Amino acid sequence: MKLLKLSRGRLFPAFEEPLAEVSLDAWRDNPQEHAEATALTISNDTSLADIKCDLHGFSVIILDFPAFKDGRAYSQARLLRERYGYTGEIRARGDVLRDQIFFMARCGFNGFEFSGPDADDASAALEEFSFAYQPAADGIAPVWRKRLGRAAAA
Amino acid sequence: MYRYDEFDATMVAERVAQFRGQVARRLSGDLTEDQFKPLRLMNGLYLQLHAYMLRVAVPYGAMSSKQMRRLGEVARKYDRGYGHFTTRQNIQYNWPALVDVPDLLDELADVEMHAIQTSGNCIRNVTSDQYAGATAEEIEDPRPYCEMIRQWSTFHPEFSFLPRKFKIAVTAAPHDRAAVKVHDIGLILYKNDEGETGFEVIVGGGLGRTPYVGHTIRKFLPKEYLLSYLEAILRVYNLEGRRDNMYKARIKILVNSEGADKFAEAVEAEWAQIKDNGIDLPREEIARINDYFAPPAFETLSAESAALEEKKAADKDFARWVRANTVAHKIPGYAIANISLKPIGGIPGDISDVQMEAVADIAEKYSLDEIRATHEQNLVLPHVKKDDLYAVYKALKEADLATANIGMVSDIIACPGLDYCSLANARSIPIAQRISERFADLGQQEELGEIKIKISGCINACGHHHVGHIGILGVDKKGEEFYQVTLGGSGAEDASLGEIAGRGLSSDQVVDAVEKLVGVYRQHRQDNERFLDTYRRLGADPFKEALYEAA
CATH class of the missing domain: 3.30.413.10 (Sulfite Reductase Hemoprotein, domain 1)
Incomplete structure (x- = not known):
């Protein structure tokens, strides 16, 4: 497993000290005991609307892909970015594969515990599409906005 | 019709390039079949009983002549000379080789077509009314x-x-x-x-x-x-x-x-x-x-066509085809013409390369370049001048595409079933063929009116049997194919789910069973009511009795 971080549209291998992780449940039960924690793990069956607490103290929120097919964390990531304004790192853990990283990045993930063999290849996967049809959490202007821009320039 | 701009074209081209890379990784052994499976499924490529099957999207069933012609060419070049229109208004190729699929997709991309999201746990190709516009x-x-x-x-x-x-x-x-x-x-x-x-x-x-x-x-x-x-x-x-x-x-x-x-x-x-x-x-x-989607350049015509009436009077088969396969158009002097892909004894939804090219030519000449696929596995020429209907009919007949049975008892939806599908429990296609042959007489079919038979080869219901006026579901009973009959379903605005009629029937019995059900309808129908209306009025009992009496 390698840790990759997204920066300006590319993935870079990252080396860091192990995070002080705490699960959402443990932290809610006793926040004082986990005052040193820097990373929060949230399971993918957790409703973010029910958390009702300040996430901004954590530098990393770790979301889970128990299997690549289980796509709940895509929605969780978008909600963290777009609804709850979380600006720290959102890290994908679990079954994180080359061909899903593009979707993850669009939903607001910027850290990846990548289980595939080739980090450079994962970075190439991010560049397979030049455009996006719909807005998401990555701030890429959707195709229709580009069309408007072009029409205005013409 | 929608046309791609450079953004749409780029998205599709990049998807083909991405898939080409995925196929290369599979062929080189970098990806195992297990790892490749979710990737190919995102692009409509299934592994069936005998070969790969590629499902090509026909967004909301709309195609141009150019696209249809290309579909025919692809069938000839990469498949065995035919394609199969599905209940999702898509087309499937049953025999492409994996190594060819990226090239095949490139040829489709040239005419603004693709296989994006025709499988996988994602939002699939959106479907619509084949008479739209x-x-x-x-x-x-x-x-x-x-x-x-x-x-x-x-x-x-x-x-x-x-x-x-x-x-x-x-x-x-x-x-x-x-x-x-x-x-x-x-x-x-x-x-x-x-x-x-x-x-x-x-x-x-x-x-x-x-x-x-x-x-x-x-x-x-x-x-x-x-x-x-x-x-x-x-x-x-x-x-x-x-x-x-x-x-x-x-x-x-x-x-x-x-x-x-x-x-x-x-x-x-x-x-x-x-x-x-x-x-x-x-x-x-x-x-x-x-x-x-602005209306195409319709001509100003009178609502009635003397030429059409004259040909109808002279050619009884043509008159029948007009009654069965054409419907009213919003513009005076035009008609919507259905092309049945259910020839008597044929495979529902199948169409050969040559037939696809014939449809493309006919649409180009007579239907303002537009063709639609229907969820009932037929095709539509949406904009035909009434004056041209006879020429269209002759050209369709020439291509063996003029069966006059739209909405009738031989216009059967059937899934590919055990002839192709790895999920199926029983065959669907031969049942459809035999029912169609039993009711081969088109005059009799017309007299029976609208009867929707839908056949699925397993419980996944790709043949929509739950919403058939008569539904037939293939089941496996100790290694033998059996068929469960459901009655009274509808997928239309009066939607309802069919009720199981009783115990399963053997493959030999099921065609007789349909004939018995139709017999009950004939005996009890009032005025012009449809099979479904008679069933709803009388309830299941007389139909069940006929099915299981002394059987």
Whole structure:
């Protein structure tokens, strides 16, 4: 497993000290005991609307892909970015594969515990599409906005 | 028709390039079949009983002549000279070699076609009324909304790994030809009492092993909010839909276990948060897409055609074809002409390369370059001048495409069944062929009127048996094929699920069974009522009695 971080549209291998992780449940039960924690793990069956607490103290929120097919964390990531304004790192853990990283990045993930063999290849996967049809959490202007821009320039 | 601009063309070309890389990784052994499977499934490539099968998207069933011609060429070059139109208005190729698929996709991309999201647990190809833009029934053309949905759902990053596949259908006519009530989301465009147009939003319908008719969760959605509302539904489903059991993972299970009211509340709450987040298209983009669907250059003609009447009087078979296969067009002097892909004794939905090219030529010459595929596995020439109908008929006849049986007992929907499919328990196609042969006489079929027979080779219900007036489901009983008959289903605006008639029948008995059911109908029908109306009026008993008496 390698840790990759997204920066300006590319993935870079990252080396860091192990995070002080705490699960959402443990932290809610006793926040004082986990005052040193820097990373929060949230399971993918957790409703973010029910958390009702300040996430901004954590530098990393770790979301889970128990299997690549289980796509709940895509929605969780978008909600963290777009609804709850979380600006720290959102890290994908679990079954994180080359061909899903593009979707993850669009939903607001910027850290990846990548289980595939080739980090450079994962970075190439991010560049397979030049455009996006719909807005998401990555701030890429959707195709229709580009069309408007072009029409205005013409 | 919609035409790609450079953005659309780039997206499709990049998808082919991406898939080419994935295929290369598979062929070189970098990917195991297990790792490759989810990737190929995102692009419509299934591994069937004997070979790979590629499902090509025909967005909302609309094709140009150029596209149809290319589909024929592809069938000849990469397949065994035929293709198969499906109940999702798509076309499938049954025999492509894996190594050829990227080139095949390149050839499709040249004519603005692709296989994106024709499988996998994502938002599938959106389907619609095959008469869109041609029928006077519709309040507005539904195709622009389909195209908006196509673009919004393409590579949607949040909704590419849903609990299960997701199908959306749109209609804008009171007569529902798109089966919207048995889709994950069905949208009906209509005008409300205030004179505004918007959508009735129906969620949680579906067939498969747990069939449901959908529930209306919003009576009226202003049409400019279409995409944000869809996004809200999909988000609730993505987060809340079951993932522990693939047979309970469709949205219909969520909606029906929570209750439609509670589900609707969750959607409304989500929508309230996102409706003004810039998901919906601005007016200019809606207008841009609408422009592609502006009515083609219709001529000003008189409503009646003397030439047509003359040919009808002179050629009885032609007159029958006109009665059975053509319907009213919104423009005077034009007709909508259906092309049956159900020749007597044929394979429902199959069409040869040469036939595809013939259809392309006919559409180019006589139907303003447009062709539609229907969910009942037929084709449509949407804009034919009545004056030209005879020429169209002759050309179709020449190509063996002039069977006059639309909506009739031999116009059968059948899934590929055990002849192709790795999930099937029983064969569907030979049953359809034998029923069709039993009722070969077209005069008799016309006299029987509308009877919808739908055949599925397993409980996954790809042949829509639950909504057949007569449904036939293949089951495996100790290694032998058996068929369970259901009665009284409908996928139209009067949607209902068929009821099981009784114990399963052998492959030999099932064709007789259909004949017996039709016999009961004949005996009891009043005036011009359809088989389904007679069944609904009388109930199941007389039909069951006929099926199981002394059998």
